[in-house]
Amino acid sequence: MLFYTLHYIGRAAGSASKAIEGSAELSKLFASWKTDYKQNLGPEVLAYRLDHKVTAALCNNALEGHDRQVVKYLQEACSLNGYHLYLARLEREVDGDTEMYDDYDEWRCNDDEHRSIIEERSIVVKLTKVANLDGVVIGQNIKITDNEIIQDGLFEREPDEERHDYGCGSSSHYYRETVWLSTGQVLHSC
Secondary structure: OOOOOOOOOOOOOOOHHHHHHHHHHHHHHHHHHHHHHHOOOOOOEEEEEOOOOOOOOOOHHHOOHHHHHHHHHHHHHHHHOOOEEEEEEEEEEEEEEEOOOOOHHHHHHOOOOOOOEEEEEEEEEEEEEEEOOOOOEEEOOEEEOHHHEOOOOOOOOOOOEEEEEOOOOEEEEEEEEEEEEEEOOOOOOO
């Protein structure tokens, strides 16, 4: 005889009434955002990091568990309030000055460590690829601002990639995330 022990990992399933309440609350939030945006009090787009990075094509079918459920509710709330929902790859590049080393050998010894940026010179946040939920790519390299990202502290971590210049004592840190993106305007294919 063969026995299987199944373990559920993730969020507990809720009742239908809880789902309806959550959906109604989400719809109210989108309506409030729409009002703020029309009065120039809010951002034009909202971006929110998904729980899982999507490495395959950006589409609804590539989403895993909780992300898929969240996007389902968001799609409904966006539709009710005249917003559009997309998936995107977000990249934040921070260029700045780092600690200087006296010699190249000392710098090379610390090559596997990320160099802390002491003073930021520039920050560029862009959506390197934007796709509708069917996976059709509709935009690339669209700049957004930090205030259009809903989460606080999203980039208070080690960068995904670092490029540095020994001679100048500078580094570029790259942070990459997969996000859902909501906007009041329809984005069209490039």
